[in-house]
Amino acid sequence: QQPVQSPQAVILREGEDAVINCSSSKALYSVHWYRQKHGEAPVFLMILLKGGEQMRHEKISASFNEKKQQSSLYLTASQLSYSGTYFCGTVPDYKLSFGAGTTVTVRA
Amino acid sequence: EAGVAQSPRYKIIEKRQSVAFWCNPISGHATLYWYQQILGQGPKLLIQFQNNGVVDDSQLPKDRFSAERLKGVDSTLKIQPAKLEDSAVYLCASSLDRLAGGYNEQFFGPGTRLTVL
Numbered sequence: 001q002q003p004v005q006s007p008q009a010v011i012l013r014e015g016e017d018a019v020i021n022c023s024s025s026k027a028l029y030s031v032h033w034y035r036q037k038h039g040e041a042p043v044f045l046m047i048l049l050k051g052g053e054q055m056r057h058e059k060i061s062a063s064f065n066e067k068k069q070q071s072s073l074y075l076t077a078s079q080l081s082y083s084g085t086y087f088c089g090t091v092p093d094y095k096l097s098f099g100a101g102t103t104v105t106v107r108a
Numbered sequence: 109e110a111g112v113a114q115s116p117r118y119k120i121i122e123k124r125q126s127v128a129f130w131c132n133p134i135s136g137h138a139t140l141y142w143y144q145q146i147l148g149q150g151p152k153l154l155i156q157f158q159n160n161g162v163v164d165d166s167q168l169p170k171d172r173f174s175a176e177r178l179k180g181v182d183s184t185l186k187i188q189p190a191k192l193e194d195s196a197v198y199l200c201a202s203s204l205d206r207l208a209g210g211y212n213e214q215f216f217g218p219g220t221r222l223t224v225l
Contacts, residue, residue, distance in 0.1 A: 002150065034213075041216035042151065077138060087150045095164050096214070098150030 133202030
């Protein structure tokens with residue numbers, strides 16, 4: 001069963017912050033975050049493992065609450081290059097299930 | 109380091125025709141994945157190979173889709189016959205191996221955009 005992401009879309013001005021949430025109905029081993037720009041392949045951002053630390057990729061960070069089966073992606077001081085669709089992928093067993101994505105648009 | 113290669117990049121076919129997609133993963137990557145991404149949705153795993161063995165194909169419509177990974181390197185995904193609802197981007201990805209309790213980073217190819225008319 002695929003994870004649920006919210007919001008579906010967000011529009012930001014450069015320098016603003018945003019949070020994307022990802023939740024699963026199953027216990028998770030790990031959560032993955034990918035970003036896909038229009039017409040391109042998804043690109044890996046980070047993996048959060050059970051019992052692991054909060055991860056960062058540039059000014060993008062993420063947390064993983066194992067008990068709540070939730071992860072959040074934090075876009076801090078957003079840049080134009082952050083525009084794209086962000087997918088969380090959850091691993092409750094041995095395969096990755098992607099959410100429907102959150103489209104982020106950063107405007108100058 | 110060369111990335112994941114896929115061909116063709118675009119394909120337009122009529123319904124009931126056949127089509128095949130090819131993928132060459134990053135050298136040394138044991139695990140290969142085929143995903144279907146319908147417009148506006150996240151990638152959906154169709155099949156996962158570990159070397160040349162199938163690990164998971166539970167979401168592969170086996171009446172029309174088939175995939176193989178001979179010699180544990182490159183892979184082919186075939187659709188026969190195609191339906192209108194097969195219109196999507198087919199993404200191939202590879203990773204070094206499977207982590208215990210999770211996955212390694214997956215590297216995606218550019219995808220093949222299939223249009224079925």
